[in-house]
Amino acid sequence: MPTDSIQYKFKANNLVDSEPNKLREDGLRAEEMIINLGPQHPSTHGVLRLEVLMDGEIIKEVVPHLGYLHRCFEKHAESVPYNQVIPYVDRMDYVASMNSEHAYAMGVERMLGIADQLPKRVEYIRVLVAELNRIASHFIAIGTYGMDIGAFTPFFWVMRDREHILRLLEWTCGARLLYNYIWIGGLYYDIPVGFEDRCEEFIKYIKPKLSELETVLIENEIFVQRTANVGVLPLDLAINYGVTGPMLRGSGLRFDLRKVDGYSVYPELDFNIPIGEGIKGTVGDCWDRVWVRMQEIHESTKIIEQCLEKLQKEHKRTKEFDPQALVPKKIRPQAQDFYVRAENPKGELGFFFRADGKSDIPFRCKARACSFSNLSVLPEISRGVLVADLIAIIGSIDVVMGEVDR
Amino acid sequence: MNDFSKKESNMLDFQQLIEIVKALSNDLRIDEKTSPKAIIVPASALNKICQELYQNPSTYFDMLSCLTGIDNGVEVNTMEVVYNLYSIPFNHHVMLKVILLRENPEIDSISEIWRTANWHEREAFDMYGIKFIGHPDLRRILLPADWVGHPLKKDYVHEEYYRDVKVEY
Numbered sequence: 001m002p003t004d005s006i007q008y009k010f011k012a013n014n015l016v017d018s019e020p021n022k023l024r025e026d027g028l029r030a031e032e033m034i035i036n037l038g039p040q041h042p043s044t045h046g047v048l049r050l051e052v053l054m055d056g057e058i059i060k061e062v063v064p065h066l067g068y069l070h071r072c073f074e075k076h077a078e079s080v081p082y083n084q085v086i087p088y089v090d091r092m093d094y095v096a097s098m099n100s101e102h103a104y105a106m107g108v109e110r111m112l113g114i115a116d117q118l119p120k121r122v123e124y125i126r127v128l129v130a131e132l133n134r135i136a137s138h139f140i141a142i143g144t145y146g147m148d149i150g151a152f153t154p155f156f157w158v159m160r161d162r163e164h165i166l167r168l169l170e171w172t173c174g175a176r177l178l179y180n181y182i183w184i185g186g187l188y189y190d191i192p193v194g195f196e197d198r199c200e201e202f203i204k205y206i207k208p209k210l211s212e213l214e215t216v217l218i219e220n221e222i223f224v225q226r227t228a229n230v231g232v233l234p235l236d237l238a239i240n241y242g243v244t245g246p247m248l249r250g251s252g253l254r255f256d257l258r259k260v261d262g263y264s265v266y267p268e269l270d271f272n273i274p275i276g277e278g279i280k281g282t283v284g285d286c287w288d289r290v291w292v293r294m295q296e297i298h299e300s301t302k303i304i305e306q307c308l309e310k311l312q313k314e315h316k317r318t319k320e321f322d323p324q325a326l327v328p329k330k331i332r333p334q335a336q337d338f339y340v341r342a343e344n345p346k347g348e349l350g351f352f353f354r355a356d357g358k359s360d361i362p363f364r365c366k367a368r369a370c371s372f373s374n375l376s377v378l379p380e381i382s383r384g385v386l387v388a389d390l391i392a393i394i395g396s397i398d399v400v401m402g403e404v405d406r
Numbered sequence: 407m408n409d410f411s412k413k414e415s416n417m418l419d420f421q422q423l424i425e426i427v428k429a430l431s432n433d434l435r436i437d438e439k440t441s442p443k444a445i446i447v448p449a450s451a452l453n454k455i456c457q458e459l460y461q462n463p464s465t466y467f468d469m470l471s472c473l474t475g476i477d478n479g480v481e482v483n484t485m486e487v488v489y490n491l492y493s494i495p496f497n498h499h500v501m502l503k504v505i506l507l508r509e510n511p512e513i514d515s516i517s518e519i520w521r522t523a524n525w526h527e528r529e530a531f532d533m534y535g536i537k538f539i540g541h542p543d544l545r546r547i548l549l550p551a552d553w554v555g556h557p558l559k560k561d562y563v564h565e566e567y568y569r570d571v572k573v574e575y
Contacts, residue, residue, distance in 0.1 A: 242522030
């Protein structure tokens, strides 16, 4: 073998050395055992590894091991100019890239002080694509969750419907998942001619499908039996663990940054914030979290309809409209620390920037990932449950490991 | 449930907030260029201040949004830990900054107050080597346990090989 070839040399201890177990085997009592779950297990939604201490079939302790999808987002962000960070932002939460881009672009624009000069049409298009992406993300969450529990059909249904969204978004920017569509100061392109009609068609198509999905999955008795009263997350615990998004709302707090912060054009739009009410069990159980996501899809369709109306009437497409008009040639914010946050499908996505005022490259760009904080509550709510319920709890958290590990 | 969009009346003034923190430590500096506005606090008083901000009924910062480590580089020779606090009922933000020396940076853990800090502090330890005293479980979180060095330090140079595989590609 040539010595300079990249070749992984197997050593028996490699796996143990890189991610040693936290729990020790020598103190185990009779009937107790340590089981390793993941990282390559479909129900861990990517590459999450869980070290589980079990007494028979009862979970006594869960230790998550992260980092299997770590791609050095923050290190990369410190080496490229602000506008070139956007593709990396896409790759964090890869099922909701538009939302992440929106948060990031908003943060840099506020630092530059151009956030309130953006044309309304740009803002409405941003909200439109972000809400489309939110539906796609919630579809993934609900579909894969059904599959974790054992319902296979809904997964195909939501993937079929999500395909329409992906094609719409592909039409706007040429990419299906990682868009790089929302730029700092504008958009890559205006939405294509005829997009509004297709989008309206899609909304008309999706509405009956949503009630179908509700009947076959959410209201399904087997699904309710598996999720109601399972993994109850009390509100105070959720806040203490920094849990946000549908998980926090599932625990009964009407808290949504689209309303609280009222960024972009969300204050001009009419929508509700659904919260978990414990209809089938206790407030804050797995069923509530899924139900909140389902209701949010309904709310997102409402937002999309309103955006489309605005985009066809008040902020119509004109020949002069240039979505890149405000895109700065040189992005050099003044020296400052800046924290920006926005509501992603999974929760509060925050970016902490430090600009040094001397370069186009962020001195520090930290992503406060929603899945990261949401996942950290897992050991707390899965103590004392059955192993099958642990799978149900992981699914209801809706983690995307790309965002947890960044 | 409250409607969180319509409440600005009970928002705490930044000055009042400074007064509350001042009662606990005299050694404060204010940085108003940041957003949200920042208070630079000494490392020794951090735990006390956080406890007060968490418990005081007029501040009630019940959520730790973000915890960031920053390395200011070899010339400045400092590191920072930045805490972004948020109060859900009052809808106010504050940023707390602690400046540490670059050699052997140590700071009290606040994971007893906000348990979300547990993983965030592990991340800061992983990336910067900042030791959080009193942390229940300070291990690396994103990088493998046998990785050498803390990659977000400004003077970080990666090892040439990891597991006999060249790191430089």
